[in-house]
Amino acid sequence: MLKWLTRIDATLTFLERTSVALLLLVAVIILVADVALRAFFGVALAWAAELTRYSIVWLVFIGGAIGARSGAHISIDVLGAILPPGMAHRLAQIAALIAAGTTAMLAWYGWTLVSQMKQFGQTSASLEWPMWVVYLAIPTGCTLMSVRFVQNALLLSKDARRLTAAQSTA
Template identity: 40%
Template sequence: MRKLDLLISRAEEGLVGLLILSASLVLFANVIARYVFNDGFSWAEELVRYQIVWMVMLGASVAARQGIHIGVDILRRFTPPTIAKVIELLVHGISVGFCLFLVVYGVQLTEQTHRFGQLSSALQAPMWVIQLAIPVGGLLMGIRFAQHFFRTLLGREQSSAQLGQVG
C-alpha cells in the first residue's frame, strides 16, 4: 500500500511540475511570437488555461497529502486533546464528503460533455478531457483526506512537516 501511495504521490508531483514547465514554455513562446514576429499562437492562452485547471486540481491533492490546505485551527489549539481529535475527524470527514461531491458531479458533467461532443474553441480539444480534472482531482483529494481521517482516528496523524515528505 505504501508503494502505491508513493507512486501516486510521485505522479501527482511530476504531473504538476510538467504542467508548470510546459505552460511556462508555451507562454514564453507565445510572447516571443507576438512581440518579435508580430504573430502569436491563437491556441496558446486556451491551452495554458486548461493546464492551470489540471494544475489546481492535482496541486490540491498534493496540498491535501501534505496537510497544507488552508484552515482555521484556533479552535483545535485551545481545546482538550479529545475534543481537538473530534474536531479534526469532523473536518477530515467533511472534506471527504466534499471530495465525493466533486467526484460524483464531476463525472456527471464530464459524461454529459462527452455525450454532446463539445470542443474547445481554439484547440478543438474535447472539453470532457479538460473537465475530467474535476473528478480526478476530487478522487485524489478524497483519498488524501480519508488517509488523514484514519490516521487521526488511529492516533497516527503526523505533523505537516512530516506529511510533506514522500518516501
C-alpha cells in the same frame, strides 16, 4: 498490508507531483514562447492561451490533492487550539472526513458533468479538443483529494490513539 498501502501512497505522490510539475512546465513554456513570438516576430500562437488555461485548470485540481495530503488546505483551527489534544485530533479527523465526503460528492457530480460534455461533443475553440477532457480535471482531482483526506483522517486516528495511550500512562 501496510507495505502495500505505503507503496500506493508513494506511487500516487510521485504521479501527483510529476503531473503538477509537467503541467506547470507546459504552461510556462507555452506562455513564454507565445510572448517571445509576439514580441520578436509579431506572430501569436492562437492556441497558447487556451492550452495554458487548461494546463492550469488540471494543475489546480491535482495540486489540490497534494495540498490535501500535506494538510495545506485552509482550515479554521481556533477550536483545535483551545481543545485538549485528544479532542483536537478527533475534531481534525472529523473535519478531514467531512472534506473527504465533500470532495467525493464533487467527484460524483464532476463525472456527471463529464458524461454530459461527452454526449454534447463540444470541442474547445482553438485546440478543438473534446471539452470533456478539460472537465475531467474535476472528478480526477476531487477523487484524489477525497482519497488524501481519508488518508489524513486515518493518520489522525492513529495519532489520537497514540496520544490517548501516552496520556493514560502519564
